[in-house]
Amino acid sequence: MNLELNNKYALVCGSTAGIGKATAMALAEEGAIITLIARNEDKLKATLAELPQQRHHDFIVADFSNPMELRTKVEAYIKDKHGFHVLVNNTGGPKGGPVFSAEIEDFESAFTQHLKCNHVLAQAVVPFMKSEGFGRIINVISTSVKQPLDGLGVSNTIRGAVANWSKTLANELGQFGITVNNVLPGATGTERLTEIIKNKSAKTGNTEEASANAMKNAVPAKRFAKPEELADAITFLASERAGYINGINLPVDGGRTKSL
Secondary structure (H helix, E strand, O other): OOOOOOEEEEEEEOOOOOHHHHHHHHHHOOOOEEEEEEEEEEHHHHHHOOOOOOOOEEEEEOOOOOHHHHHHHHHHHHHHHOOOOOEEEOOOOOOOOOOOOHHHHHHHHHHHHHHHHHHHHHHHHHHHHHHHHOOEEEEEHHHHHHOOOOOOOHHHHHHHHHHHHHHHHHHHHHOOEEEEEEEOOOEEEHHHHHHHHHHHHHHOOOHHHHHHHHHHHHHOOOOEOOOOHHHHHHHHHOHHHHHHOOOOEEOOOOOOOOOO
């Protein structure tokens, strides 16, 4: 299937590792011109060198703990270089723990890094999308927006807010040829999953291997996802072929989520 992403400009957040990096690679393989964005310049340069080099890819160094600085940097980039047809919002998850014991600062930090940053990026890229009559905003969230996950209280709370923000935005922007969708990863082989397994192991007293196997057994597919499997779903939603898919939550979780 030709996804018709040749020469589309894509801004991919959190793109130096895990799902973000896999997504940047997948979009580039389909012909998109990638701008990576993350806070570590050395990792950005290393990832940039791995992208297919037949096109001129680029990067922006930005810290998602400061939405106003993020806005300034992205708007300056757009003014000096080009806008974006595709925005992939992807940020590392909040620290784990019960919701009752979470500090107010934990909620504020997660709200800033996820919802506020998603919002300022959307505001920065949408004018160009409108002018092109084409736009794709894809938010990498979590299956917790359908079924809260034990031990991830802050994440469950903030992810739900992002999902509702996204659905509202989809309703507002659909008339301009812009779609807004959420991809909901299940347990995926990333650094984040390694951290969750370690926390489960420490809490239960089981080995990390036993904790990982218990998580796999909760998935009908009996395995963890590969980041590339999430990237494939994101890439399809970014394409011309997904033009009539708008405002959805797409679980990519091997069937673990029990709700429809």
